[in-house]
Amino acid sequence: MKKQVRLKIENISLVIACVLFVLMFGAGAIHYDHFGSLSTFLNLFNDNAYLIVVATGITFVLLTGGIDISVSSVVAFTCVLSAYLLQLGWSAAVVICIVLVIGLLNGFLIGYCVQELKIQPFIITLASQFLLRGMCAVVSTVSIPIENNFYKAAALNKIAFKIGRTNAKLYLYVFLALAVVCVAFYVLNFTRFGRTVYAIGSNELSAGYMGLNVKWVKIGVYMISSFCAALGGVIFSFYTLAGYSLQNMGMELDAISSAVIGGTLLTGGVGNVLGSVVGVLIQGVIQTIVTYQNLNAWWTRVTIAALLCLFIVLQRIISIRADKRKGGH
Secondary structure, three states: OHHHHHHHHHHHHHHHHHHHHHHHHHHHHHHOOOOOOHHHHHHHHHHHHHHHHHHHHHHHHHHOOOOOOOHHHHHHHHHHHHHHHHHOOOOHHHHHHHHHHHHHHHHHHHHHHHHOOOOOHHHHHHHHHHHHHHHHHHHOOOOEEOOOHHHHHHHHOEEEEEEOOEEEEEEHHHHHHHHHHHHHHHHHHHOHHHHHHHHHHHOHHHHHHOOOOHHHHHHHHHHHHHHHHHHHHHHHHHHHOEEOOOOOOOHHHHHHHHHHHOOOOOOOOOOOHHHHHHHHHHHHHHHHHHHHOOOOOHHHHHHHHHHHHHHHHHHHHHHHHHHHHHHHO
């Protein structure tokens, strides 16, 4: 019965998110010229590939009932350190490996503090956020351009599409982001690790009684989140070809809201990475509409925050109704 309730809540939230995306994209196509084109749709992926990766990683943490607000600083530190090392003449392969390993270590330390030292996830990830943002300023307080040939190639290489008179393009780093989503979907739905993630989010104590490896899975989800944030930082470096200490301020809200809008409960146990992708696309549509309207960019934040609150309330109502039906049975 618990599994049926979980799937029902998840399906309703995901369907609502998909319908919202279609309605918003359709409204934009009606009101603005070229909004409904293939080029505009693919640009949602081109402009938000890094956020898709970050939101995918943070979904693992949210599914266990935790939270990670350090992801924006991980992205920024990855960009700044990468740009600095590349400027010194380091090879792209070595730099990418270094920043990804740093992401894994950061996630391990966070997960260890949460699981073994019983520190609240919000507190320890807040500390990590300040630490890494401060390290960005230690490396450099000015923007560092990236002149590396590999990064330039990764930033410019694309696959072009032409349907009728419409020309569109999809950059290669988008396929990297989609590959991350596919791997994450497989892990969550077809592996013991993924089943344990859902079990911890539903009832951590029961998961322990069932003999599941709660300790290492909880540490693992923070490692996945931080690794995906570092990988998102690499993709963002491709996108901007620069590193700056103040990049992506507040991006943790974008990642968390993408997951929640896509159907992931903040209390854990319900959600999937496909919903998080839909949440990112919804944010992309909002940002595109704000641009078309020539409004202040802060309207994007305001709208996303309003949607986040709406979906939290909606999910709570659905959850309460499902629990009442379960109690009735």
